[in-house]
Amino acid sequence: MNLTGELLIGRQSVRGTHGEIRAIDPASGETLAPAFGGATRAQLDQACALAAQAFDGYRETPLAQRAALLEKIAANLLALGDALIARCVSESGLPRARIEGELGRTMSQLRLFAGVVRRGDFLGLRIDPAQPQRMPLPRVDLRLRHIALGPVAVFGASNFPLAFSVAGGDTASALAAGCPVVVKAHPAHPGTSELVGRAIQKAVEELGLPEGTFSLLFDSGLEIAQGLVSDHRIKAVGFTGSRAGGTALMQLAAARSEPIPVYAEMSSINPVLLFPHALGNRADAIGKAFAASLTLGAGQFCTNPGLILAVDGPDLERFLAAAEAAIAQIPASTMLTPGIHRAYGAGVETLGCHPQVSTVARGQAGAQYQGQAALFSTTAQAFLEHEALRAEVFGAASLVVRCPDLATMQRVVESLEGQLTAAIHIDEADYDTARSFLPALERRVGRILVNGFATGVEVSHAMVHGGPYPSTSDGRSTSVGSLAIARFLRPVCYQDMPAALLPQALRAGNPLGLAVRVDGEMQPGHQPVAHTG
């Protein structure tokens, strides 16, 4: 498939006429063909109008058809074969194996949501049957289901050009919920976006779904992003990116005449707590594992371990020595974009030049746009006093905070903002100490992991990739895993509605065989859950 540089608006492919975007191969610094036309306001309007027109039809598609759409998108992505992988590698600078793995994850996300849709539990069906004999007043018949919020704006993320971009987690969960999607492509990978967008566009057509179910726009500036979030037909936003970007979208959404939910996954330094016995017994091993996690994918993960907390002393020195030795061997690697590389350099310089910070280790130096890993250390007192030491440095940089004792380490934890994850490294003798840290961690993170690092996010049912502000805009939800579908739903109750008008899922006799809560008691579903590939 040849790239055209066109917008995908419903069934059409049209040239955007508001400026141009070109991808850069960060490994070579070269500009890649073709030029992608930025959308005009009129083209944005057309995509939103189509999405609004598609909404009522799309949200009422039979569950099997909606599941088939998600599976068809996965199949169409696979069919793109090497063209997709190669373009994605060129545009992201990420290694081929990583992109292959990410494509697999993207397809398995789509299939996970296909299974969720078929199962139908996400509808959250509830029935409180009428009680005509109840005294003093009869009880009405009440039936509840969840319906889709409306058209959703999805912003592609730079660091997951497949798994959190055009057909990524936000798109999959929104489509699963019954929401049409308008994607604003990330300018770093427009070619990947077009290829993936065409795979979705084709799937929508193959399944005979309303054409506005999906559109893909390129933005030559910020106008389309802003216009999309402000458009009255858009009812929710999914975003993964910087704190500044996410906060700007939150403000736009709150300022609308009808405010809408924004699900922005923004920034996190993912504290890692090394407890005394674990550190005493395994300082070397933890140090090596940490270095590997820190530098994976040039550190360009939301879950990168950016902060290490431990009690100062010889065991921590051993950890630092092991980490230093490992990091020193690690070659620089290409970062996603020149802008990210520049910001990483600036962040590293800010930390490195801070009077209260020492440089522990640097990775190997590299070529243009390559990030050189960096490990720093500071004292708990300095960390508590200097706001600048808390900022996320997106990339393979981390700061070790030397705490004089566990009580101070606890104070440092209590000083942290909301985070996606926290990792604790513990041996059995640490359990009692660790237990006293858990409440503070639960209050400020979405996932607590033990004896591991958070890079590597399992896409499953019990995953939470979310957390209190500012790690996300809305800590009540997750952006990874099947629970993400809940973000795009709202409850609607039908009172005394005749069967002929009720949604099929709520009719007497449970014709769809879905799980339903009757008078508060859960009745499991009884339909066969079809194989979802």
Place this chain on the structure above:
Amino acid sequence: MNLTGELLIGRQSVRGTHGEIRAIDPASGETLAPAFGGATRAQLDQACALAAQAFDGYRETPLAQRAALLEKIAANLLALGDALIARCVSESGLPRARIEGELGRTMSQLRLFAGVVRRGDFLGLRIDPAQPQRMPLPRVDLRLRHIALGPVAVFGASNFPLAFSVAGGDTASALAAGCPVVVKAHPAHPGTSELVGRAIQKAVEELGLPEGTFSLLFDSGLEIAQGLVSDHRIKAVGFTGSRAGGTALMQLAAARSEPIPVYAEMSSINPVLLFPHALGNRADAIGKAFAASLTLGAGQFCTNPGLILAVDGPDLERFLAAAEAAIAQIPASTMLTPGIHRAYGAGVETLGCHPQVSTVARGQAGAQYQGQAALFSTTAQAFLEHEALRAEVFGAASLVVRCPDLATMQRVVESLEGQLTAAIHIDEADYDTARSFLPALERRVGRILVNGFATGVEVSHAMVHGGPYPSTSDGRSTSVGSLAIARFLRPVCYQDMPAALLPQALRAGNPLGLAVRVDGEMQPGHQPVAHTG
């Protein structure tokens, strides 16, 4: 129990020293004793500090203990007996039977949530067991539960001095979720608030729970309300009141350095759609039932039928004649506060004086602070053109929109903002027509009811009392019914956590016997659900 006019801060009763509030009996216009002291900023700070201290302990109380708290509050309310009923009647001007009924509802809400807590489904437990043999990478063990958001600020509502005030739905659902509550009492019923607050304070003490689990503040101005929503220890807000009030809280919450969710139930005109065959067959009966719903409780319900849509013609005239005759018989009734009475008068005057509006009926005139019912009519064209005709008039006022045909009626529906409810009156011959209206109604309301009126909100599992903005600030939730507990929860995932550190509910063997989703499949709970009274 004698009223003291004191604030309840944790276990203490202390005099607020920032101004005074006095209740007015709207039936007599007389000021009631005692004077209630408004809280100072320092007292607000103390309540928030106690709530924050209580949070970790309270949210981890055994489910049975938390359920017992809710039941104890209900029992303590009942024990207040006539003192509570009499004071509440004096402060609200509502009839005694209504207040007795509302107390019953308040107690049954508390017991409903006690049952929800015991059942434990609200924890949304999920387990994806480890797969150590999985290729190419082993799968980690993931376990998810929902935890409470943190201390919640609850604003008492004027129109439900028991059921949506100090121990009302917001407090019950927040306490059920595991959130400490700081209530800002509504100034219209401070005595009722103190009595109810003491019943809660006593229950917290009787159950041996952390003292900051509950506090009650009076506000002599707006400072405590604003300070509460802005306090960094408050993590969510529950509010029922005006659009202006709710919007102000939303803006305060969005402007915090850590934005928090606001659940504001604000305004709704609750469209009633009369379809041709139903109107043809039952115009008189519907007209009479409408008049009764309109004037119930002086029309002071969020679900009051403020807008009637029908095709113009003789059947509509019969409906109007029946409604007019019924309304003309209805005595004026005392409104909740002088302010609400004044606003009602102004709203009625605005409608009545509008050049495009005709007055159809007025109820009987009354004494000071009594509301006189009012029914108006206008044309679809005028309604579509004049924004002023869409404003909620809180009280027994309603506007009939004469539509030339069903297509115009559909356009009027599509022009409406978000609403709590919509009612459709249909006979079987209307079903096909009504079906074509349902998507537009689903998109903009939380509850669709058939052949009834929305006043009278069943407190059960399948109820939705919510809807898209501006009927509420957050259409993804309900403020009535057991699903309301979801508003105060967020998911936390535990990865590879040893059993000794896991929350009990997530340990192997399901020691609490709760429902849990394993690898996406729901496993029902197996604990006996204790009788909850």
